[in-house]
Amino acid sequence: MADLVPLLKAEHLTMRFGGVVANDDITFALEEMELRCLIGPNGAGKSTFFKTLTGQLVPTSGAIAFRGQPIAGKLSHEIARMGIGIKTQVPNVFNGLSVRENIWLAVRRKATPRAQGPAVDAVLEMIRLTDHADRIVATLSHGQRQWVEIGMVLAAEPELILLDEPAAGMTDEETLHTAAIIREINKTRAIIVVEHDMEFIKQIAKKVTVFHQGRVLIEDTVDKVMADQRVRDVYLGKKVAA
Amino acid sequence: MAVRFSLVAQAVVVVLAIVAIAVIPGVIELFAMMQLTLFAAMAVLALSLAFIWGFGGILSFGQTAFFGLGGYAYAISAVNFQDSTPSILLAIIIPALFAAILGYFIFFGRISDVYLGVITLTVTLILFNCVNSTSGDEYRIGKALLGGFNGMPAVPTFNVPFYPDQVLSPEQSWWVTGGALLGVFLLLRLLLALPAGRIVVAVRENETRASLLGYDPRKVKLLTFILSGAIAGLAGALYVNWGAFVGPTIFSLSLSAEIIIWITVGGLGTLLGPVVGCVLIEYIVAYIGSQQALNSNLVLGAVLVVFVLLLPKGLVPTARDLLMRLVPAPKAKERLADGQVPPSAAASHMAGAE
Numbered sequence: 001m002a003d004l005v006p007l008l009k010a011e012h013l014t015m016r017f018g019g020v021v022a023n024d025d026i027t028f029a030l031e032e033m034e035l036r037c038l039i040g041p042n043g044a045g046k047s048t049f050f051k052t053l054t055g056q057l058v059p060t061s062g063a064i065a066f067r068g069q070p071i072a073g074k075l076s077h078e079i080a081r082m083g084i085g086i087k088t089q090v091p092n093v094f095n096g097l098s099v100r101e102n103i104w105l106a107v108r109r110k111a112t113p114r115a116q117g118p119a120v121d122a123v124l125e126m127i128r129l130t131d132h133a134d135r136i137v138a139t140l141s142h143g144q145r146q147w148v149e150i151g152m153v154l155a156a157e158p159e160l161i162l163l164d165e166p167a168a169g170m171t172d173e174e175t176l177h178t179a180a181i182i183r184e185i186n187k188t189r190a191i192i193v194v195e196h197d198m199e200f201i202k203q204i205a206k207k208v209t210v211f212h213q214g215r216v217l218i219e220d221t222v223d224k225v226m227a228d229q230r231v232r233d234v235y236l237g238k239k240v241a242a
Numbered sequence: 243m244a245v246r247f248s249l250v251a252q253a254v255v256v257v258l259a260i261v262a263i264a265v266i267p268g269v270i271e272l273f274a275m276m277q278l279t280l281f282a283a284m285a286v287l288a289l290s291l292a293f294i295w296g297f298g299g300i301l302s303f304g305q306t307a308f309f310g311l312g313g314y315a316y317a318i319s320a321v322n323f324q325d326s327t328p329s330i331l332l333a334i335i336i337p338a339l340f341a342a343i344l345g346y347f348i349f350f351g352r353i354s355d356v357y358l359g360v361i362t363l364t365v366t367l368i369l370f371n372c373v374n375s376t377s378g379d380e381y382r383i384g385k386a387l388l389g390g391f392n393g394m395p396a397v398p399t400f401n402v403p404f405y406p407d408q409v410l411s412p413e414q415s416w417w418v419t420g421g422a423l424l425g426v427f428l429l430l431r432l433l434l435a436l437p438a439g440r441i442v443v444a445v446r447e448n449e450t451r452a453s454l455l456g457y458d459p460r461k462v463k464l465l466t467f468i469l470s471g472a473i474a475g476l477a478g479a480l481y482v483n484w485g486a487f488v489g490p491t492i493f494s495l496s497l498s499a500e501i502i503i504w505i506t507v508g509g510l511g512t513l514l515g516p517v518v519g520c521v522l523i524e525y526i527v528a529y530i531g532s533q534q535a536l537n538s539n540l541v542l543g544a545v546l547v548v549f550v551l552l553l554p555k556g557l558v559p560t561a562r563d564l565l566m567r568l569v570p571a572p573k574a575k576e577r578l579a580d581g582q583v584p585p586s587a588a589a590s591h592m593a594g595a596e
Contacts (some may be wrong), residue, residue, distance in 0.1 A: 054454060080456035092454065094447035105444050107442075108437060109456050149451075156455055 005068045007032045007160060007190050008053070013062035013072075015048050015214075022048040023059070024214035030160070033187045036084040037201050038194045040211030041234060046194045047089050050162050052180070054086045055079040066160070071124070084156030089165050089194075091145045091225065093152070095138040095231075099129050102148050103136055106155035119155065127151040152176070154185065161191045167200050179203040197228075210234075251279060256428065263420035267413040275416050276484070281524050282419040283480035285517045288504045289426050290477060294470035295435060298401025299354070299446030300463060303498050304362025307369050308491040309430050312478025313533050314373065314388075317397040317488045321386035324398060325406040326483070333479035334472045347451055349460040349467070363498070370452040370493035370508035381428035391491025400483045404578070423517070426473055433469075442466055496539070503542060509556025518557055 006117060008030040015023040023045045030036055038046050051057040055076040064072040070239050094102050100120060107119045124130045125145040134139065136203065137148055139176060146169060153161055163182070167175045175197070182204050195201055205222040212234045217227060227230055266273055291305045316333035320326055344365065349356055376391025386394065400418060402408040410418065433439045441462055445452045482488045491497075500523070507530045510521025523542065530538040553560050 052243065054451070056454075057351045075458075076450075076453035077456050077458045080454055086454055087452070088454070089482075092448055094451060095304075097444065101440060102552075104451040105440065106455050152451070161407050 004031075005065075006030060008192075008236055009068060010049075010053070010055075010216040011063045011065075013049070014060050015045070015051060015057060015062065018058045022054065026214075026216055028209065028216065030190055030192065031206060032190060033188075034184070034190050035182070035190055035204065035206055036190075036192045037205040037208045038192060038211060039088070039196070039201065039225075040217070043082045043213075044211035046211050046216040047164055049215075050086060050088075050164055050192075050194065051164060053079075053083060080156070084162065085153040085156050085160070086162040087146075087149045087153050088164055088217075089168075091135050091142070091149050093118050093145055093148050096136065098134050098136055099140070099148055100124070100133040103151050103155050110157055123151045123155045126154065128177070143171065143174055146170060147174075150181070153163035154181075159189060161173060161185065162234070163191065163193045163195075165194055165196065167195060167197055175200055176203075246556070251555040256328075256424075257577055259424055263417060263424065266420070270410060275526075276412060277528060278414045280484050281521045282416075282483070283477055283484055284504075285417075285423050285472055285520045286426050286480060288501060288516040288520035289423075290428060290470045290473035290514060291501045292505055292508075292510075292513055293430050293473070296360035296511040296516075297439070297446060298442055298463060298466035298468065298470070298509045298511075300332055301359055301502075302362045302467070303359050303502075304366045304419035304496045305360065305470070305474045305501055306397050306493050306495075307366040308474035309343060309368075309478040309481070309497075310369060311337040311371070311483045312434035312475025313488045313492050314394075314478075315475065317394045317477035317483050318383050318388075320398045320482075321394070322384040323406075324399065326400045327403045330476070335477050335524055337475030337478070338468050338472035341468045344473075344495075349463045352439065352460075363495070366493050366495065366498060370490055370495075371523050373490040373493065379510055381448045389489075391490055393487060393491075395487050397482055398488050399486050415483060419484070420504070421474065422480060426476070427513055427517065432533070434513075446467045476484060480488070502544070505556075507545060507556055512556070512558045514558050515558035522557075 003169070006029040008028070010026055010028040013023055013026040013028070014021065022073060024192065026045075026049065028049075038049070040046055048057065052059045052072065055071070055074050055078065058073050058216060062072065066079070066082055066084060069082065071082065071084075092107065095106075102221050103123050104116060107116050107123070111119045124133050127150060129144065129151070135178045137145060140148065140151060146166065150163070150166060155161075166182070167178050170178060179200060180194065185191065186204075193201075193204065202222065207219070208225040209226060210217040210228075210231050211217045217234065218228055220228075261381045266278065266470060270278075285311050288574045290308070292304065294300050294302055294305075307590065314335040315336040316326075316516065318330040319332045323329060344361075347353075348361060350570060353361065373388065376388035376393050381388040381390070388394065398406075398409070400410045400415060404411065434443070441452070443463045445457065445459045453459050467580075478492065481492070484544070504519040504523050506519070507515075507523060508517065509515025523545070526541065526545070527538045530536050530541055549556065555563070
């Protein structure tokens with residue numbers, strides 16, 4: 001009986017900063033093509049978890065495997081080349097370059113020179129910035145810069161996409177569009193989304209993992225998680241209870 | 243359309259530059275031409291820092307280390323071979339190798355930007371002190387006496403490649419130096435328009451994002467550092483050819499500081515600016531030196547303060563902004579209309595094209 005290797009598997013992952021334990025013995029598995037939402041109050045360790053997955057931090061202990069390959073301790077660019085793409089919480093974009101150049105830098109790692117132009121145009125279309133393609137990214141609004149970063153992540157065509165608060169700073173209409181894009185790319189790729197906006201979670205979520213004080217509190221379907229009393233206590237508070 | 247127009251305009255400017263370099267010996271005095279030769283050699287040095295600082299985002303205080311290594315490499319091998327052909331190559335290769343070794347430890351050791359400044363500065367000081375203490379007959383490499391603080395006089399100047407007895411005249415030396423300046427300028431312009439150059443700028447803009455996309459910032463920075471070291475080395479050879487002399491003051495801290503002033507005055511993030519800044523400042527320094535009424539360091543300091551306060555962007559970017567303001571409408575339209583432009587050509591004004 002052959003065990004199916006999960007796309008991503010973290011085992012007993014611990015990340016300490018001095019006396020602070022940001023991630024405490026986290027065990028997490030993600031299947032191919034899965035869409036997972038991570039929620040939890042501020043300081044629960046969600047972004048730290050993402051940083052250890054992408055090589056921005058080296059975990060204190062524990063193992064991470066991407067398709068069975070260990071990645072804990074590898075450098076960011078090595079992990080990126082294996083096929084993990086991330087939109088970080090604070091937009092990480094090339095501020096001094098144009099939107100087109102930003103997307104192109106992500107596309108050219110995979111596409112042949114001939115295919116680069118059309119690929120860039122397709123991504124610009126998807127993130128609805130075709131009209132602003134030649135603007136310098138620094139001059140765009142916060143929401144638009146979020147889009148540029150999402151566009152770069154999509155353009156690199158990773159196998160696993162990590163989105164840290166993709167809807168932050170977006171209008172309701174833009175949030176709807178983001179949810180639509182996430183559902184669309186989930187048809188071919190696995191995604192993990194960190195988000196605070198519960199309405200947004202309800203639009204996209206299937207399975208939800210709740211982080212609390214560096215540990216996994218509960219992992220279940222979105223309805224069950226929302227109904228759970230502990231989750232209400234630590235995170236949702238009055239907003240859902242009311 | 244816009245791209246074709248700008249290509250034509252650039253080609254015209256290049257042709258004008260070639261013509262200017264060609265006819266200058268016929269129109270100005272020998273002394274002025276010798277001075278221009280010196281300025282052109284220094285401008286190559288300015289370009290080496292303009293590239294690594296303005297486009298690579300790495301402030302290296304140690305460009306004079308590579309400049310001096312290039313100068314000494316040229317002088318030592320020219321004395322030994324009595325032929326400048328391999329010496330010029332060595333003046334490029336040795337600083338590049340040195341940059342590769344130093345850069346490997348800096349970038350792969352993940353040393354932060356501040357320490358990079360400290361290390362490059364220190365390396366310059368170490369080289370200065372090492373070379374400065376090589377007086378005496380025991381310090382010789384082949385036939386070349388290093389000469390310590392006295393330096394190496396009577397270094398053979400450039401000759402026609404592979405013909406050691408056909409030494410270049412001052413006019414020919416000017417053509418070589420001016421041509422080298424134009425060549426390095428065009429090489430860097432071309433590089434910055436190519437994908438490799440865009441990646442260098444991307445790493446400057448956001449190292450985290452570059453690595454999250456799969457680019458290795460350490461490798462990109464190391465290659466930038468090596469190229470910049472090689473260019474500074476070439477500048478060193480050009481400088482020694484100009485004076486037929488090299489001494490340890492080539493590693494001096496005041497020259498390191500001067501390069502930074504050239505770039506600040508001319509405009510960081512451009513290639514033309516540092517060349518303009520270099521020639522302007524060097525001209526002012528030479529003029530003040532001949533007047534002996536003012537201390538040139540005092541004036542340099544004042545110029546730097548004035549520029550940082552009043553024209554923080556530098557001459558060339560400020561002039562470009564003024565031009566853009568005079569003719570804004572058509573430019574903006576052309577830019578938007580051009581859907582098929584490769585990203586390198588479009589909207590690169592922030593990243594480098596002047």
